[in-house]
Amino acid sequence: MTYPEPLTALLTPRRQQAGLVHVETVPARAGRHAPWPSWADADLVAGYAARGVQRPWEHQVAAAEAAWAGRHVVLATATGSGKSLAAWLPAITAVREASRNLGTSIAALNRRPTTLYLSPTKALAADQLHGLETLLRSAQIRDVRAATCDGDTALSERDWVRDHADLVLTNPDFVHFSLLPRHQRWQRLLRGLRYVVVDECHAYRGVLGAHVAVVLRRLLRLAAHYGARPTAILASATTGDPAVSAARLLGVDTDALVAVTDDAAPAGRRTVALWQPPVLDDGAPVEEIDGGEGEDGVNAWRPTGTPADGPRRSTLAETAELLADLVRSDRRALAFVRSRVGAEAIADQTRSMLRDRPGALDRTATEPADTVAAYRGGYLPEERRELERALRTGDLRALATTNALELGVDISGLDAVLIAGWPGTRVSFWQQVGRSGRAGAEGLAVLIASDNPLDAYLVHHPETIFSTPIEATAFDPGNPYVLAPHLCAAAAEVPLTEQDLVTFGPTAADLVGELVARGMLRRRRNAWYWNYSRPEDPASLTDLRGGGGPPVQVVEEGTGRVLGTVDAGRADATVHTGAIYVHQGRTYLVRDYADDVAIVTEAQVGYRTRSRSEKQISVLETRAEQQWGPVRWCYGALEVTDRVVGYDRRRLPSLELIGSYPLDLPEHTLRTTGCWWTAAPEVFDDLGLAPADLPGALHAAEHAAIGLLGLVATCDRWDIGGLSTAVHADTYQPTVFVYDGYPGGAGFAERGFAVAKQWITATRDAVAGCSCETGCPACIQSPKCGNNNSPLDKAGALAVLGLLVELAPE
Structure with missing residues (x-):
């Protein structure tokens, strides 16, 4: 098959055989004009x-x-x-x-x-x-x-x-x-x-x-x-x-x-490639970059063969090499990365590769490595504006970015987009694909699968990307954890009336009564007023981004210079004392972390850090349930208590464990919604799972289910959490929980409960279809596991998931 440019710049015979899984061509489309409206200003x-x-x-x-x-x-x-x-x-x-x-x-x-x-x-x-x-x-x-x-x-x-x-x-x-x-x-x-x-x-x-x-x-x-x-x-x-x-x-x-909704703008032909990092050669060191946390009219081609066994090259390392090749061939590109740490890691590794082997660009002008940068949240405003300017003018040829540049920033002349890991929804995927080849030009987008069961499933089932309708956007303005503080803010702006409660939805009337009972609001005649005797600023009662508090400033020791910020919800895990913080290729050691400030000093170290956490879940209310034979499925309100308890140092580039260190940080409590399933211990005895095998089997099934929930709900694994236990304090039975990682819930777990058979069937198929023997990141291992992916039992997980599919009602 003849490939379009610039895909040929990425393909060697080995890469084509080992990495390229599927190619989809979206044909060009002609535009349709209309006359200017008569009222338009001349x-x-x-x-x-x-x-x-x-x-x-x-x-x-x-x-x-x-x-x-x-x-x-x-x-x-x-x-x-x-x-x-x-x-x-x-x-x-x-x-x-x-x-x-x-x-x-x-x-x-x-x-x-x-x-x-x-x-x-x-x-x-x-x-x-x-x-x-x-x-x-x-x-x-x-x-x-x-x-x-x-x-x-x-x-x-x-x-x-x-x-x-x-x-x-x-x-x-x-x-x-x-x-x-x-x-x-x-x-x-x-x-x-x-x-x-x-x-x-x-x-x-x-x-x-x-x-x-x-x-x-x-x-x-x-x-x-x-x-x-x-x-x-x-x-x-x-x-x-x-x-x-x-x-x-x-x-x-x-x-x-x-x-x-009828798009009349012209569009150039786009080539979308699905890519899976190759299996590493036997005996080769595991190369990693630490990332922290067809339809009608569409032509398709897919190589034959099944993936080989063995660990694969990391997604970030593969993306960095592809990005470096695009820069060497004088092409402009974006690499979308899921995490801030991942964006820094890809930019740093790409620059390193270009310094080692610059390529064909004019070395008398700008060094190729100097045309690559990272872009993410947490940068200072002036730094963000300068990166945006450099990208528009072409001073930068490649940018590793979080989804901060997914949205409509006008960047013309991009040849290619690399997507390091499934972005979570088809809406985001096509938005990122659309950044390539703008203004009617031909473009290339490459989805590089991460070590995630959903990614592995998608690249080997391209119909779930190209032949499945785009998701509707899901959110619930009536979520009481969202609406209640906004009602306080609204009452402080102008007193709330009965008609206002209609505007804010059917749950508002009950909520204002509860807010009055708690002393947040006061009822006067036909209106509700903010209680100004309270010390809080009503607008500060909520955080739109769910950060859980003010951002933590990262300050350089000695100079007092603010390097950037970290969301409060992520700070304990990323800028605790002893953590390594990366900013535009420079590494900093966190010397102290307290009072919403992390004090850092620049340090050249040969390791990265990963936090470890502990979690407990309590069932507050069961709102719905269904019986699958001896298995009971539930949906309801949960309370999740989480605490970062320590961190590991891991040597670069292999991420081999060097040592583990304790931390003394406070607990964080989240009231949310989730779904869970339970069964009596003898159910698992019938599967041949001994009591000692059960924790690993349930843990592996939990990881796989979290990884596949995004297939049926508008979410990705970073929006949700989970817990599995052989005996839970509330159910008294083996239990697996999957919950929304937001106060009050976000509807993701509720969607999973509603289509549980489809969800669990896809999960079972993904684990069974993975060619590894004992489990890998593409099936049962999780990049966000607080227990370092231990214990895990792939065979036990397949037995458990197989039983669930067998028991699922028609």
Whole structure:
């Protein structure tokens, strides 16, 4: 078979035989134009023409027309299809129309229509501002003011934004923590609010989606308080049932909005390769990079053969080598990585490979290794902005990034995208694939399977990627752990009324009663007020990102320089005393960790660190159950107690254990939802499992089930947790738990309970189909196991999973 460029740059005969599993070709698509709307501002249209947009695409016009008519609209089309035009065309036209009609006096300025643009990341907001300012310059429009405003914005700049900006670009976090609590200072923006643009709204799933849905309800409520009735424009990647997800975000009925899903933009041919790192040669050292934590019209080809036995090369090492080869062949690429540590590791290893063997680039100019960098959360704002600039200008040829760059940042001219491990959902997968070959050019995307049972299953069952509908975005705004603190914040903004409770959903009425009983709210006549005698700031009662507290600052000892930040929920495991912290290829040893600060010093060490934790689960409430013969399945409320108890030092590059060290850190308690199954001990006796075998069999079955839950629920293994035990204190029987890793739950385990037969059957098939003998990361080992993957029994797990499948009701 003839492969397109740049896939040939990655293929040697050995690689083609050992790594390439499947190739899918998505054919090119021609675009369909539509005329500019009659109401569109003439100067703005001329500005688009100067930027090369002579006529818009049909979907852009359909969405813009709906928004101009005052209808909420969701535009769900592919990456690079120009969704921002559908928002900026009515927004800028509205400002210019008002400017002509009202004049330029101070009074007129206070009555001008405004637009609030929300993005899930600061990088996307900064990129949108860059594109917006370029458009306004091309259109020679000087009477429209656009600005970003977020947690990185200086106070003096915030004052200017509040007083003058027509288009304010920010994120839900800033709206929650700053804009809504201080809404009196934002009266001009809220009084004139004409449009609320929610970009990349498919990113708001699970608990984050629930938080953002309530923040939007609070925002629309305050706008109405100031007399505005804004129209919402939601932009999404191609996703399942976008109208339902958008309506749930806004708190409206689906018939109150228009869904535009027919993508009329052109698309170049894309080649999507599924890749599995090769089996290591007998006797070769296990090379690792520590990463911390076809349908109609589509052509497909798959090599024959089955994977050989033995340990495979690590996903991060394989990705780094492929990325280095792309740089050597003068191609621009992104490598998407699941973790922040993994992004740093791939960038560092790629630079090392390029220094050892630079390739064909002009060595008299920039060194190839200097064109590779990492990009992740936790960097300082100025560092992020510089990386974004360098990527846009081409000073950087390769970037190893977390999903912070998955979203709509405009990066043109990318030849290839490497995806190190399944990103969790088909929505994210196609969003990342869409970063390659933008603007109608041909592109390549390579999914490199991680040592994960789901990844191994997917690359060898490509129909589950290419022939399965994209998931709908799942979230629950009625989650009481999400809604209750937002009701407190809303009551502090403007007292809650009976009508407001309808806006916040059917669970709100019960919650305000409980909040009154707890002394958080006070009832006065027909309204509920925040209890100002309490010491808390109501906005601080919740964290939209689920970090569990303020971020931990990483500070360099001696200089006092802040290197970056770490989310509170991850800090105990990543910046404890003795941990190794990596930042753009430099390694730092954590000397001290206390009071939300980690003190580090630069150190050259030949090892990395991994934390160890202990966990306990209590059953609080059983909400549903089903009987599979002697096996009882349950779904309900759980309390999970977790504590980091120590860490290991592992030698590079093999990650061989050097030593283990204890830590004395506090416990963390999580109240969430989960599903579990139990059976009497004699059930396992009949399978030939002795009592001594049972812990390893259940533990292995738990790992495999967690790895495969993403096949049936909109999640990945990092969203969920689990526990298995031969005797549990609440059930008095052997029990396996799988739970959502978010306060109040996120619906993932509930989905697993609802389709348990499909889930467990896929789990059994994945373990049985793995060619290893005793278990490996592709079937029963877990990268996040707090017990160092011990004990594990693959044969026992197959017996247990086989019994569950046999007992599953039709």
